Amino acid sequence: MKPSRRPLLGALALAGLLSFLLLAAPPSGLLPSPSRSQTPTSPYAHRPKLLFLLAGQSNMAGRGVPPAPLPPPYRPHPRLLRLAADRRWVAASPPLHADIDTHKTCGLGPAMPFAHRVLLSSSPDPAPSSVSEPTGDSGGEGEPVVLGLVPCAVGGTRIWMWARGQPLYEAAVARTRAAVADGGGALGALLWFQGESDTIEADDARSYGGKMERLVADFRADLGLPNLLVIQVGLASGEGNYTDIVREAQQNVNLPNVIYVDAMGLPLSDDQLHLSTEAQLQLGEMLAQAYLEFNSSRDPNL
Secondary structure, three states: OOOOOHHHHHHHHHHHHHHHHHHOOOOOOOOOHHHHHHOOEOOOOOOOEEEEEEEEOHHHHOOEOOOOOOOHHHOOOOOEEEEOOOOOEEEOOOOOOOOOOOOOOOOEOOHHHHHHHHHHHHOOOOOOOOOOOOOOOOOOOOOOOOEEEEEOOOOOOOHHHHOOOOHHHHHHHHHHHHHHHOOOEEEEEEEEEOOHHHHOOHHHHHOHHHHHHHHHHHHHHHOOOOOOOEEEEEOOOOOOOOHHHHHHHHHOOOOOOEEEEEOOOOOEOOOOOOEOHHHHHHHHHHHHHHHHHHHHHOOOOO
């Protein structure tokens, strides 16, 4: 007998609501004071940035186990920031989603190695792994680029929870708008890694493609970016028996400026669901390569 979906959907809806409450800007004093002291506002906070929205579920949030010492692509960089849950710009350091995906233990994801690779391509001179004061006006011609990561991924979420009007979607849009407003800059891409939870039910898997195309269209409309680049990651694993159906839907998304980066074959952790630390390093490089190749070939008038 097919199990009822109501308990599971209720739990997921509750997780989405809790995530919304976290992602929304909290009143002053609501967050514990240690969080602020441990993550001081970056001196680059109010400078123009190249922004990247990180969305999806646990493999985007990151479950890779941090080794000691951290590999260089996971270490802080003075021009690499993240938007904290309270919407302050702070130095980016793993786990990026620790104050976003709070109902699970976060680890290493693909965003830090992605960002390091993009920074390297824009300014080949290496920078120290510390936050220092900026020496000039960032964002001007010839000035080094500042990257801003906007974490919004939450583990265990299905794609319907990212539909327009749902808490996770609305929070992601609000956080992205806040990121642009604080210092200015431009959204370079939406990095999307989600779908493992949609492999459980056949109906979810079969409807995935249409929901993904709607999600892309809604993000572009609500952010006012009709040509927004979306880089979606093809599943490397799934929670159910319909992984192939979701993967096929991902590959067949029929929209311009949507790039497919396939994670299948990357090493998994012992749970056979989440990418290992090694895999997340590789995926970050793959995402960066896709972004850089797209930028090098696009029409500058678009």
